[in-house]
Amino acid sequence: MSSKTATVDELRNLxxxxxxxxxxxxxxxxxxxxxxxxxxxxxxSAMGALEAEGEVWRHVGKxxxxxxxxxxxxxxxxxxxxxxxPTEVMEVRLILEPQIADMAARRATINDISFMKQCxxxxxxxxxxxxxxxWDGALHRAIAEAARNTLLLALFSAVxxxxxxxxxxxxxxxxxxxxxxxxxxxQHKNLVRAxxxxxxxxxxxxMREHLAAVRDDMLNI
Amino acid sequence: MSSKTATVDELRNLxxxxxxxxxxxxxxxxxxxxxxxxxxxxxxSAMGALEAEGEVWRHVGKxxxxxxxxxxxxxxxxxxxxxxxPTEVMEVRLILEPQIADMAARRATINDISFMKQCxxxxxxxxxxxxxxxWDGALHRAIAEAARNTLLLALFSAVxxxxxxxxxxxxxxxxxxxxxxxxxxxQHKNLVRAxxxxxxxxxxxxMREHLAAVRDDMLNI
Numbered sequence: 001m002s003s004k005t006a007t008v009d010e011l012r013n014l015x016x017x018x019x020x021x022x023x024x025x026x027x028x029x030x031x032x033x034x035x036x037x038x039x040x041x042x043x044x045s046a047m048g049a050l051e052a053e054g055e056v057w058r059h060v061g062k063x064x065x066x067x068x069x070x071x072x073x074x075x076x077x078x079x080x081x082x083x084x085x086p087t088e089v090m091e092v093r094l095i096l097e098p099q100i101a102d103m104a105a106r107r108a109t110i111n112d113i114s115f116m117k118q119c120x121x122x123x124x125x126x127x128x129x130x131x132x133x134x135w136d137g138a139l140h141r142a143i144a145e146a147a148r149n150t151l152l153l154a155l156f157s158a159v160x161x162x163x164x165x166x167x168x169x170x171x172x173x174x175x176x177x178x179x180x181x182x183x184x185x186x187q188h189k190n191l192v193r194a195x196x197x198x199x200x201x202x203x204x205x206x207m208r209e210h211l212a213a214v215r216d217d218m219l220n221i
Numbered sequence: 222m223s224s225k226t227a228t229v230d231e232l233r234n235l236x237x238x239x240x241x242x243x244x245x246x247x248x249x250x251x252x253x254x255x256x257x258x259x260x261x262x263x264x265x266s267a268m269g270a271l272e273a274e275g276e277v278w279r280h281v282g283k284x285x286x287x288x289x290x291x292x293x294x295x296x297x298x299x300x301x302x303x304x305x306x307p308t309e310v311m312e313v314r315l316i317l318e319p320q321i322a323d324m325a326a327r328r329a330t331i332n333d334i335s336f337m338k339q340c341x342x343x344x345x346x347x348x349x350x351x352x353x354x355x356w357d358g359a360l361h362r363a364i365a366e367a368a369r370n371t372l373l374l375a376l377f378s379a380v381x382x383x384x385x386x387x388x389x390x391x392x393x394x395x396x397x398x399x400x401x402x403x404x405x406x407x408q409h410k411n412l413v414r415a416x417x418x419x420x421x422x423x424x425x426x427x428m429r430e431h432l433a434a435v436r437d438d439m440l441n442i
Contacts, residue, residue, distance in 0.1 A: 084372040092372050095320045151305040151313050151383070155376050162372070 023139035108146035242359035329367035
């Protein structure tokens with residue numbers, strides 16, 4: 001088996017075993033090449049093969065992402081991240097996401113709910129903060145997708161992208177600890193259960209409580 | 222007095238007497254030149270003078286707008302307007318704007334409230350639908366600005382821009398009549414009064430009722 005074919009299989013396996021949520025960004029070419037112990041040119045050619053299979057897609061200048069390329073216009077639109085701040089972002093999340101959770105309770109498919117449960121499990125099993133946050137983000141996005149409103153999802157994605165931006169500085173790393181992670185995991189679990197029993201009112205309340213806890217922890221209120 | 226100086230004065234007057242709300246788009250060069258009975262080159266040179274005074278600013282490819290150029294990054298960011306529809310837009314407005322009105326009740330300055338009242342008067346005095354809608358839009362924006370959250374204002378602006386997009390088709394023109402305009406004007410007035418007495422709960426309720434009426438009229442629910 002050629003080095004390229006072996007690398008394609010290893011990469012496919014890495015992605016399929018859900019190390020990375022759909023539409024998440026893969027590690028850099030250099031890091032992946034080091035992890036799989038292949039040259040960067042072998043890695044690049046294996047990525048090309050996976051791209052052709054629709055397992056990953058490349059966003060020029062931004063990196064390689066898991067899954068199929070989103071339809072034109074569905075990518076995150078840029079918000080003026082340099083003009084906002086964590087207090088504003090949490091205020092906006094507390095407006096959008098409780099309503100999103102309410103809608104998700106009424107519109108989520110069984111498939112949506114299965115994926116939310118998968119995000120919960122992966123988040124709980126996460127051995128480091130970065131992996132936990134990846135699945136935390138994937139869960140919130142899955143709920144937003146389940147609300148079945150393209151425009152609302154675009155707003156959610158734009159706000160969400162800011163959380164990965166310099167605006168946050170070291171806030172997340174500095175304020176997330178094991179105790180808080182356990183609390184958020186419990187809140188996430190209750191939320192997904194409420195979506196499953198289609199309790200829109202409870203979903204709204206649970207999401208509001210969860211985000212208020214995140215805000216208070218993060219901004220030291 | 223040269224033709225240019227006279228045109229500058231007439232144009233400045235047209236803008237200052239608030240024919241057009243701040244940041245609204247001026248009519249085309251051709252229409253303005255016809256209205257003021259000057260050549261297009263005279264008009265263009267008068268516009269240049271007003272731009273230098275900070276009375277108007279030009280957005281390349283989009284037209285000329287009233288007021289000062291917004292700071293970099295404060296312009297409306299584009300949303301995927303071709304992928305959404307009026308039902309989604311009204312659903313999103315019903316999530317954002319009642320909360321915005323709630324925040325405006327607690328954060329609006331006296332100046333904000335004066336400008337809201339001016340929008341009410343101009344809207345009521347409007348002789349045609351286009352002018353009414355311009356002041357209707359200016360009032361909703363004034364409330365969003367009074368909520369004092371840059372990120373929320375950016376989301377509001379993006380959603381608002383969609384209303385001027387082809388997605389609406391003839392919906393607005395086809396569903397707005399005198400009776401509805403009177404009802405909306407009354408709702409707007411009650412809303413501004415509630416902002417003035419700082420009644421956040423009532424503001425939230427009044428904005429929700431207003432937008433639910435607009436939605437029901439427009440989508441024939």
